[in-house]
Amino acid sequence: MTDYLITGGSDGLGLAAAKLLTAQNDSHVTLVARSEAHLREAVAQLPGAGHDFIVADLVQPEGVSLVVQRLGVRHYDVLINNAGSGLYGAFAELPLEAQLRMMRLNIESVTVLSHAYLRQAKPGDALVNTASFLAYAPFPGAAIYSATKAFVATLSESLWWEQKKKGVYVLGFSPGVIATQFHGAAGKSVAVFPGVLVQSPERAARELAAALHKRRSPRVITGVATRLLIWLQRLVSRKMAINMMGKRSPK
Numbered sequence: 001m002t003d004y005l006i007t008g009g010s011d012g013l014g015l016a017a018a019k020l021l022t023a024q025n026d027s028h029v030t031l032v033a034r035s036e037a038h039l040r041e042a043v044a045q046l047p048g049a050g051h052d053f054i055v056a057d058l059v060q061p062e063g064v065s066l067v068v069q070r071l072g073v074r075h076y077d078v079l080i081n082n083a084g085s086g087l088y089g090a091f092a093e094l095p096l097e098a099q100l101r102m103m104r105l106n107i108e109s110v111t112v113l114s115h116a117y118l119r120q121a122k123p124g125d126a127l128v129n130t131a132s133f134l135a136y137a138p139f140p141g142a143a144i145y146s147a148t149k150a151f152v153a154t155l156s157e158s159l160w161w162e163q164k165k166k167g168v169y170v171l172g173f174s175p176g177v178i179a180t181q182f183h184g185a186a187g188k189s190v191a192v193f194p195g196v197l198v199q200s201p202e203r204a205a206r207e208l209a210a211a212l213h214k215r216r217s218p219r220v221i222t223g224v225a226t227r228l229l230i231w232l233q234r235l236v237s238r239k240m241a242i243n244m245m246g247k248r249s250p251k
Contacts, residue, residue: 002027005076007058007067007113008083010038012180013130013208015045016201017080020209022046030076032056032067032083058083058109059101068116078212079117080128081110081152086145088250099144106148114159123167126212129156131174133226137233138242141249149174153219160218169215175204176226193248196225 004021008014009031018029029046031053033039039053054070056063071079084106087094110129117127134146135153156172163170177193178201199222207222221227233241 002078003030003074003076004028004078004080005030005032005067005070006080006082007032007109008130009033009053010035010042013175013178013201013204014080014082015042016205017082017208018042018046020202020205022048022051024209030054030070032058059105064109064112067113071113071116071120075120075122076117077124078126078128079113080130081113082128082130083109084130084148086142088142090141091143102144103148106145107151110152111155114155118159118163118168121163121166121168126169126171126215127159127163128171128173128208128212131156131172133174133176133221133230135174136221136230137245139249140242140246157218170218171211172219173208173211174219174221175199176221176223178204197223197229199223
């Protein structure tokens with residue numbers, strides 16, 4: 001029996017991963033999100049029984065504390081820190097408070113929950129932090145989002161090294177462009193990205209599940225085209241790489 005806790009689990013990648021992981025093996029899943037109605041719908045879609053949820057807004061300290069409390073009383077074999085948000089627009093033109101809220105969700109909640117989880121993790125446990133391919137390809141028009149995901153990616157790779165001798169696996173999971181409601185909520189359409197970079201939540205979830213099974217690398221970037229883009233950026237100057245991304249800017 002494997003116990004998973006997945007934040008941002010009521011839709012998108014989080015829900016796709018929950019469906020896949022529960023279908024693959026005998027497991028229980030706890031989903032975390034803001035909407036109780038959406039969480040109830042999500043849990044009803046999962047195969048098996050015994051799944052539950054936590055209603056928590058991880059932008060707020062009280063919401064993060066609810067999840068920390070659960071981690072203190074129940075052991076989870078895998079924590080997937082997947083909750084996150086984005087904003088499209090020029091940094092100086094977007095409301096500062098909205099960008100700070102995004103930082104609290106994308107950075108602070110991930111840091112707090114990772115710390116709480118690793119303090120009690122046992123050999124064989126795993127922590128997955130969802131970053132983004134934009135952690136490695138800064139995106140004008142989504143500057144703070146890119147920066148928050150660079151933090152998550154760097155943190156996760158460092159924690160991978162710190163925890164590996166303890167037998168705890170840490171993965172920085174960096175999906176390419178996933179076709180979800182994320183983009184509409186962030187202020188633009190997924191169409192701002194080339195179609196070759198876009199993948200379904202289910203496809204990204206399959207790569208996440210495969211990485212959890214293999215437990216080899218501290219970093220996974222999903223999608224062949226996305227990995228090629230990141231590799232190509234290493235061959236050009238930093239100025240050229242940022243100019244290339246800027247031409248696709250949704251601002």
